[in-house]
Amino acid sequence: MTEPYDLITMGRIGVDIYPLQTGVPLAQVETFGKFLGGSATNVAVAAARLGRRSAVISRTGTDPFGDYVHQALRDFGVDDRWVTPVDAYPTPVTFCEIFPPDDFPLYFYRRPKAPDLVIRPEELDRDAIVDTRIFWVTGTGLCEEPSRSATLAALEARAKTGTTVFDLDWRPMFWGGEGGASGDGGASGAAAMATARPYYEAALRHATVAVGNVDEAEVATGLRDPKACAQALLDMGVELAVIKQGPKGVLAVHRDGRTAEVPPTPVEVVNGLGAGDSFGGSLCHGLLAGWDLEPMMRYANAAGAIVASRLACSSAMPTADEVDAFLAGR
Numbered sequence: 433m434t435e436p437y438d439l440i441t442m443g444r445i446g447v448d449i450y451p452l453q454t455g456v457p458l459a460q461v462e463t464f465g466k467f468l469g470g471s472a473t474n475v476a477v478a479a480a481r482l483g484r485r486s487a488v489i490s491r492t493g494t495d496p497f498g499d500y501v502h503q504a505l506r507d508f509g510v511d512d513r514w515v516t517p518v519d520a521y522p523t524p525v526t527f528c529e530i531f532p533p534d535d536f537p538l539y540f541y542r543r544p545k546a547p548d549l550v551i552r553p554e555e556l557d558r559d560a561i562v563d564t565r566i567f568w569v570t571g572t573g574l575c576e577e578p579s580r581s582a583t584l585a586a587l588e589a590r591a592k593t594g595t596t597v598f599d600l601d602w603r604p605m606f607w608g609g610e611g612g613a614s615g616d617g618g619a620s621g622a623a624a625m626a627t628a629r630p631y632y633e634a635a636l637r638h639a640t641v642a643v644g645n646v647d648e649a650e651v652a653t654g655l656r657d658p659k660a661c662a663q664a665l666l667d668m669g670v671e672l673a674v675i676k677q678g679p680k681g682v683l684a685v686h687r688d689g690r691t692a693e694v695p696p697t698p699v700e701v702v703n704g705l706g707a708g709d710s711f712g713g714s715l716c717h718g719l720l721a722g723w724d725l726e727p728m729m730r731y732a733n734a735a736g737a738i739v740a741s742r743l744a745c746s747s748a749m750p751t752a753d754e755v756d757a758f759l760a761g762r
Contacts, residue, residue, distance in 0.1 A: 438716070440560060442490070443548060446473075446546070448466070449467075453530075454531070455532070470490070470524075473746070474712075476568075478712065482714065487560075489586075497522070508746065518550050526540050572603050574632065575628070587639070591638065597712075632652040633668060645678065662685040670687075674729075684725045694726060694729040702742055703740065
């Protein structure tokens, strides 16, 4: 038998096509870079860069971008055995605009359907899911069938074995939110949140850790105060709630009463889009190492800050030496 994985993530995968100029509208960009993308994938890459044995459960199209995704995963040391092809749909691409320090619009090309939403329950390697030290799923995986049933089936099989992380990962446009079918105002759309909430609640019943920003926590809890959100997530069954608060830092609350509230790590932001995924991979690294809450949050914040100071997402994920050097210089 092989050793269990440190981390298996399940969810989005694709190709990021990012402009090589900052402060320029997409219509005027002349040159782009191609990078491995997708939040669950980036988390696995971030953990692998920190020396963790990681893998991804996802799907691509049968096209050159799908070939690129497999090659990039292997280059990053992430196991791609559970990234399988779907003939009917193309590998998704995502474009962004880069207006530092805090405006990074995303444009997802995932229609008529993304292959990573065609993960089926019967295709899951349940033994590997149960055996991995950390299993990571995302809110986006719940937005459509058959991915929704597969995600919940994986969580049920896992049954809180080891550490199970639910990344609240709220993308309202995938649920008919702003710019989609709900039209119910706000940045997210009340109807979209109402549609998503029962599935978020179902996932949280099987998770031991919940992580997300205040907007994402609101989808699960209906609340916006960070401390109230954290307590509500604990009440819904998790052992650790991590609420990212942007310029206010991060709040972590454990069921045993431990709390850490850590300020952000200041950097000159180039592209903030991959920072949360770097944070997630580093959070997993700290959980695997058994760190206390405060040093774990400081480390994850630092890893996120490093990526925010770089252009790309996956290829920007720092090594442990880079994070250590960054922290030592603060």
